[in-house]
Amino acid sequence: MIRFVLRRIVAAIPIGLVVTLGVFALVFAMPGDPLRELAGDKPIPAAVLAAKRAQYHLDDPFIVQYLLSMKDILTGNFGTTFAGADIADQLRLRIPVTLKLTLLANAVQWTLGLIFGIYAGFKRNGWIDRSLLLATLVLLAVPGLVAYFAAQYLFGVELKWFPVSGVLEGFPRSYLLPALVIGVLGFAGLARLLRTSIVETVNADFVKTARAKGLGEQRVLWRHILPNALLPVITFIGLDLAGMFGGAIITESIFNLPGLGQFMFQAIKLKEGGVVVLLSTLAFISFILINLLVDLLYGVLDPRVRNV
Amino acid sequence: MRRLTGVVGAALGLALVLASCGDGKSSGDGSGSGSKSEVIAIAADPLEYINPLNENGSPGIQVAMAMFAPLVTTDPESGKLQNVMADSVTPDKTSQTWTIKLKAGNTFQNGQPLTAKDYVDSWNMTAMGSNAWKNNGFFSKVDGYDALNPPTPDGATPKPTAVKTLSGLKQIDDLTFSVKLKVPFSQFGLTLQYLGLAPLPEEVRKNPDAYKRKPIGNGPFKLAAEWNAGDDIKLAKWDGYKGPQVPQADEITYRFIPNADTAYNEFLAGNVDFVDVPSTKVKSFKTDAPDQWVTSISSGANYLVIPAWDARFKNPKLRHAFSMAIDRKAFADLVGLSEPAKGLVAPDMAGYRDNACKYCEFDAAKAKQLLQEAGGFSGPLNINYNTTSATGQIFAEAIGNMLRQNLGLQVKYTGKQGSEITELADSRKLDGLRFGGWGHDYPSIEDYLTPMFKSNGDANFAGYANPALDAVLAKGDAEPDPDKAIKLYQQAEDIALEDMPLIPLYTKSNAYLHSAKIEPRVSKYVGVSALWATFK
Numbered sequence A: 001m002i003r004f005v006l007r008r009i010v011a012a013i014p015i016g017l018v019v020t021l022g023v024f025a026l027v028f029a030m031p032g033d034p035l036r037e038l039a040g041d042k043p044i045p046a047a048v049l050a051a052k053r054a055q056y057h058l059d060d061p062f063i064v065q066y067l068l069s070m071k072d073i074l075t076g077n078f079g080t081t082f083a084g085a086d087i088a089d090q091l092r093l094r095i096p097v098t099l100k101l102t103l104l105a106n107a108v109q110w111t112l113g114l115i116f117g118i119y120a121g122f123k124r125n126g127w128i129d130r131s132l133l134l135a136t137l138v139l140l141a142v143p144g145l146v147a148y149f150a151a152q153y154l155f156g157v158e159l160k161w162f163p164v165s166g167v168l169e170g171f172p173r174s175y176l177l178p179a180l181v182i183g184v185l186g187f188a189g190l191a192r193l194l195r196t197s198i199v200e201t202v203n204a205d206f207v208k209t210a211r212a213k214g215l216g217e218q219r220v221l222w223r224h225i226l227p228n229a230l231l232p233v234i235t236f237i238g239l240d241l242a243g244m245f246g247g248a249i250i251t252e253s254i255f256n257l258p259g260l261g262q263f264m265f266q267a268i269k270l271k272e273g274g275v276v277v278l279l280s281t282l283a284f285i286s287f288i289l290i291n292l293l294v295d296l297l298y299g300v301l302d303p304r305v306r307n308v
Numbered sequence B: 001m002r003r004l005t006g007v008v009g010a011a012l013g014l015a016l017v018l019a020s021c022g023d024g025k026s027s028g029d030g031s032g033s034g035s036k037s038e039v040i041a042i043a044a045d046p047l048e049y050i051n052p053l054n055e056n057g058s059p060g061i062q063v064a065m066a067m068f069a070p071l072v073t074t075d076p077e078s079g080k081l082q083n084v085m086a087d088s089v090t091p092d093k094t095s096q097t098w099t100i101k102l103k104a105g106n107t108f109q110n111g112q113p114l115t116a117k118d119y120v121d122s123w124n125m126t127a128m129g130s131n132a133w134k135n136n137g138f139f140s141k142v143d144g145y146d147a148l149n150p151p152t153p154d155g156a157t158p159k160p161t162a163v164k165t166l167s168g169l170k171q172i173d174d175l176t177f178s179v180k181l182k183v184p185f186s187q188f189g190l191t192l193q194y195l196g197l198a199p200l201p202e203e204v205r206k207n208p209d210a211y212k213r214k215p216i217g218n219g220p221f222k223l224a225a226e227w228n229a230g231d232d233i234k235l236a237k238w239d240g241y242k243g244p245q246v247p248q249a250d251e252i253t254y255r256f257i258p259n260a261d262t263a264y265n266e267f268l269a270g271n272v273d274f275v276d277v278p279s280t281k282v283k284s285f286k287t288d289a290p291d292q293w294v295t296s297i298s299s300g301a302n303y304l305v306i307p308a309w310d311a312r313f314k315n316p317k318l319r320h321a322f323s324m325a326i327d328r329k330a331f332a333d334l335v336g337l338s339e340p341a342k343g344l345v346a347p348d349m350a351g352y353r354d355n356a357c358k359y360c361e362f363d364a365a366k367a368k369q370l371l372q373e374a375g376g377f378s379g380p381l382n383i384n385y386n387t388t389s390a391t392g393q394i395f396a397e398a399i400g401n402m403l404r405q406n407l408g409l410q411v412k413y414t415g416k417q418g419s420e421i422t423e424l425a426d427s428r429k430l431d432g433l434r435f436g437g438w439g440h441d442y443p444s445i446e447d448y449l450t451p452m453f454k455s456n457g458d459a460n461f462a463g464y465a466n467p468a469l470d471a472v473l474a475k476g477d478a479e480p481d482p483d484k485a486i487k488l489y490q491q492a493e494d495i496a497l498e499d500m501p502l503i504p505l506y507t508k509s510n511a512y513l514h515s516a517k518i519e520p521r522v523s524k525y526v527g528v529s530a531l532w533a534t535f536k
Helices: A001-029 A032-039 A046-055 A062-075 A087-122 A127-141 A144-158 A173-202 A205-212 A219-254 A260-269 A273-301 B013-019 B060-068 B116-127 B132-143 B204-207 B259-268 B316-322 B327-335 B362-374 B392-407 B419-427 B447-451 B466-478 B481-498
Strands: B039-043 B073-074 B081-083 B086-091 B097-104 B169-173 B176-180 B221-222 B231-236 B251-256 B275-277 B293-295 B299-304 B338-340 B381-386 B411-416 B431-437 B502-508 B511-514 B519-524 B527-535
Touching: A001 A273, A032 A046, A032 B419, A046 B132, A062 A273, A087 A127, A087 A173, A087 A219, A087 A260, A144 A173, A144 A219, A144 B259, A173 A219, A173 B081, A173 B204, A205 A219, A219 A260, A260 A273, A260 B169, B013 B176, B039 B060, B039 B259, B039 B527, B060 B251, B060 B527, B081 B086, B081 B419, B097 B116, B116 B169, B116 B176, B116 B204, B116 B231, B176 B251, B259 B275, B316 B362, B316 B392, B316 B481, B327 B338, B327 B502, B362 B392, B381 B392, B381 B419, B392 B411, B392 B431, B411 B419, B411 B511, B431 B447, B447 B466, B447 B481, B466 B481, B511 B519, B511 B527
Parallel strands: B039 B251, B039 B275, B381 B411, B381 B431
Antiparallel strands: B073 B081, B086 B097, B097 B176, B169 B176, B221 B231, B231 B251, B275 B511, B293 B511, B299 B431, B299 B502, B338 B502, B519 B527
16 A cells, blocks of 8 residues: 555656646746736836846756756745745745635535436436536536626625625635636536446446345445446546646636635746746646545545555 | 836826726725725735835835825826925936935834935935846936946846945935936936835835835835735825825725726725726726716827838838828727827827827828828738737727728738737837837826937837937936927927827726725826825
8 A cells, every 4th residue: 555655656756847847848938028027018127137037047048947946846945936925925825725715616516516416317317317418518618707707796796695806704705606606617527427427337237236136225325336436436526626726727816816826827927937837846746646545545445446 | 117018008107007006995894983994906916015116016106105205296286296205306507416305304104204315325225236126227317327237247146236326326414415317307306206216214224125014104104904925905094294185094905906807896896995997897887887987088198119120111101101091089989988199198298289290180092192102011011919918909900900991001910928029129020010008107298208219218119219309309308497398308209200100099098986985086187096085
């Protein structure tokens, strides 16, 4: 077990290097001068520009800039953004915001996805199942941007059920509306997957065998069908949780939540390679850890994969 | 020095920048106590520090306006210069050396008296290139600037120079200092209203970083509560401010909401008292918030920029032809809240003339004839637009269609990031036209002509140079009589209009929403300000 975990972590290191190098190269290749972007279109005195360029190593070759960024990340010496923000401060401020949003949104998404998926799976072709199919198509077709602004206007401005934006009202009130929108927009995929998985499992031979042995319906459902039907869903949930970070970029911007997504958005806007790589590294590490967790969970649920 | 290329309609003059910060706190919280408080929404990322000398962007200067008092300011009633911290600002006969005398009895918010030394030392710090403070460039007009800002090779960190002070800056006594400029400059007095010239007290000067979140100002407001990264900024009235125009508010909160549409929604929900109308709401704000909006006359001037380095555009007749082929009225309607431009300066400037531009009338036949006389235009005409602006492409296509239909030109469009367009233009590599805009930093028509049309001007987008214009500008700069100076600047404008390196397009009004609790100040001279709002 420990060897398995260690092996996975060691294997992740070269992938992490490739990923961060790729991300850094992408930011580096973006057109435009970051300091100009920061200054808007105002002329900057040459001396100020030179000092800032030197401070952020902007005149160094690509690979030197990348190595310096990695050194800063590995030594925990994050420095400041081009705008002068202390990056360690920003992380302390922003990580909890994104965590709260992501976990709440996922709780909404999983709850809805599991309830609707299981129900539709067992009562297929009933009206819930058919409504779910329709809802899935509609929800998957709505662009997030439209849904976020519409929800903000309807529930924040008009009905005043939720704060419009910001985190002034704390957890969970300030996070409820964005989390609900993310959850509602996202649950459809999970529900569809779970439904299909249950339908397949219900018809599997081992379920028929269990029933033939005379096991009660509850026991068949909880001990035989669900553990098997949930296997692909766990993988999906793992990937989804890790992918939430990308979605947070838009949500946090519209709902003015000072999280990592908003930070990433600013960093990309300003071509701030160091910050983008730092945040990508964080995202990558959480991705690796969540996937490791998923695999371990898999082993618990399905003894067949335990020694793979 | 605020250049607004590529972002059509984003031009903000200093006055308007200051004005744009206004916003009232909604009736929701805290108003029951009888204290007058307002919440001002700022559609920008939260500030990282408050140090006006190292801040030339709109959000930072807006906050500085509340916490720091300038030497002089523009009287919103009369448009004349009015003393604030200064007792007098006196030029010598040639307008080259200026003597500034401070009023006695003013202090910083830590109780220390405000002296001439505070100004001299703060300004010297800012002028030192190695400090990399953003308002460094302001001091480039002062004698001795070059010694503090020696050229630095690429990639090297500028080193502190042996010289620590501007030779042109002299403290005379406790309350008096003088500024000697490199060349005469009759408008220098006007520039002293810039908030980026605020004084820092001695303890802050010793270690500015330690005070970046607990600034010590000399203005009408001070920090009301501890301020941490990412927080809104809460200010409370400071009784030590003895200047003119005391704001009515007891408390002000600046809320930073980077997404402008979200800030607008916060207003509609009743959570803020003042907000800028974002470009996406220009058509709808009057119905979204009936009786709760104000507009200001002008936020500067917007242009179509012709690249001087492209020989195809050399002939002035061709530029006039382009200009007369544009239906400015239709274009201004498309932009919204705008008026067709009739000159190169904003209409609220002293010295603005309604009839300055001879070639700004829409006349397709005359345009065609002028183009023929100029020998036509070769190759497709490229119009560059800013992809980060929601309206960039729409405006580019509108102009392109007019030029295509009225002059028979072949037109293409290129979308790029704003900073990339600027960079290409600065290195004289940009192909074709682009949009540009300018808002003054101090209310003088000179602040349009020098940056944009003087050879190597700060914001000379077009790469234009004409020694005759430079000479007239220099005469205006040396002319102590304001009326005579304006006449000379108008001559410079005429030269620029004849050469037409920029084609005037429109002047845009700014729009703001305010809650029923406050009535923002609206002045034709300084725009709209919520900071000085009247409480109902």
